[in-house]
Amino acid sequence: MIILQWVIGIYVGAAVLPALLLFWFVYKQDRYEKEPWPLLRKLLLFGILAALIAIVLEKLGTYLISGSVSEDSPYYVIVFAFLVVALAEECAKYFLMKAVTWRNPNFNFRFDGIMYAVTISLGFAAFENLLYVIGYGLSVAPLRAILSIPGHLSFAVLMGFFYGRARLAKNKGMHTESELLQIAGVASSVLLHGFYDTCALTNSWLSTVIFVIFVVVLYVSVFFLIRRESRRDRPLW
Numbered sequence: 001m002i003i004l005q006w007v008i009g010i011y012v013g014a015a016v017l018p019a020l021l022l023f024w025f026v027y028k029q030d031r032y033e034k035e036p037w038p039l040l041r042k043l044l045l046f047g048i049l050a051a052l053i054a055i056v057l058e059k060l061g062t063y064l065i066s067g068s069v070s071e072d073s074p075y076y077v078i079v080f081a082f083l084v085v086a087l088a089e090e091c092a093k094y095f096l097m098k099a100v101t102w103r104n105p106n107f108n109f110r111f112d113g114i115m116y117a118v119t120i121s122l123g124f125a126a127f128e129n130l131l132y133v134i135g136y137g138l139s140v141a142p143l144r145a146i147l148s149i150p151g152h153l154s155f156a157v158l159m160g161f162f163y164g165r166a167r168l169a170k171n172k173g174m175h176t177e178s179e180l181l182q183i184a185g186v187a188s189s190v191l192l193h194g195f196y197d198t199c200a201l202t203n204s205w206l207s208t209v210i211f212v213i214f215v216v217v218l219y220v221s222v223f224f225l226i227r228r229e230s231r232r233d234r235p236l237w
Contacts, residue, residue, distance in 0.1 A: 015133040018145040019126035022153050026118045029230040030111055039106055040119050046100055047123020050092040054124075057088035077201045082194030090189040093120050094159060098182075102167070111233040113164025114157055114226065117185075121156035125149045147215065151196055154222040155189040161229065162188065168236050192218065 027034070061084035069076050097120045101107050107116070129149060133141050162185030169178040196218075199211035 010138070012130065014138055014141040014145075015130035016126045018149045019122040019129065022149060023119060023122045026115060026153075026226060029226055030109075030115050030233075031230055032109055032111070032233055035106055035112060035115055039100070039104065040115075042100055043097065043116060043119040044123035044126075046096045047093065047120040047125075048127040050089070050096050050120060051124045051127045053092040053096075054089040057092065058084055061085075061088055078194075078198055081197035081201060082190065085197050086190045086193035089124070090155060090159070090186060090193055093117070093124055093156070094186050094189075096120060097163075107167055108236050109233050110164040110168055110236060111229055112236075113162070113167060114160030114229060117156040117160030117163055118153055121152045121159075122149070125152035128152075147200075150219055151193075151215070154218050155193045155196075157222045157225060158192060159185040159189040161185070161225065164229075164236075168234075171236050 027040075062080070065076075065079050065084060069079050094117075097116050100120075101112075101116045106112070125148065129141075129144050132144060132148075162181045166178045166181035166185065169175075169181055195214065196211075199207045199214060
């Protein structure tokens with residue numbers, strides 16, 4: 001029984017710890033007013049819910065494209081990556097995040113948008129990672145810790161960047177600009193996610209080279225964007 005508990009603990013730790021470390025890094029950058037833990041816990045749990053919703057949407061999307069795009073087609077990976085996986089996952093995260101935070105009184109600084117998007121996305125990523133580790137073993141944990149989980153973080157930062165600005169525009173009565181900024185947030189995360197998955201799913205040396213360059217540039221850019229947005233944070237009211 002004790003051995004089983006240790007094994008379960010190792011699997012859960014390997015799957016979840018990378019997401020928690022990245023969450024803590026972004027949380028520390030929220031320098032003016034920390035978000036309340038009950039709200040952040042709710043977002044983490046809603047990240048799990050988003051993952052479950054995305055599984056259903058991806059199965060539906062796969063069924064829908066199977067009738068129009070052959071799996072043997074060179075375009076299948078692109079359609080699957082962008083219109084099935086990326087669209088389903090990023091939209092599930094976004095709409096649940098908005099349901100929890102858009103009218104929440106704690107959403108009162110621009111950086112909060114990044115904090116919310118990152119939190120729900122890392123809840124999503126931790127749960128997804130746990131499923132992979134349980135299904136494929138601990139051997140997949142190191143690679144997913146340096147690729148998949150930071151990938152979800154990166155997509156979220158872009159979404160949150162626009163989300164915070166959309167709330168600011170809404171508060172100023174700029175409703176059309178607010179809607180456009182929200183669309184930009186979802187679109188940017190879908191495009192990044194879709195390109196990431198397309199490179200990862202295409203088995204060629206060229207796609208691998210492009211993938212490595214893309215990941216390095218993406219991670220460095222997101223790191224500096226988080227630090228810049230933290231320094232330039234401003235109230236929404």
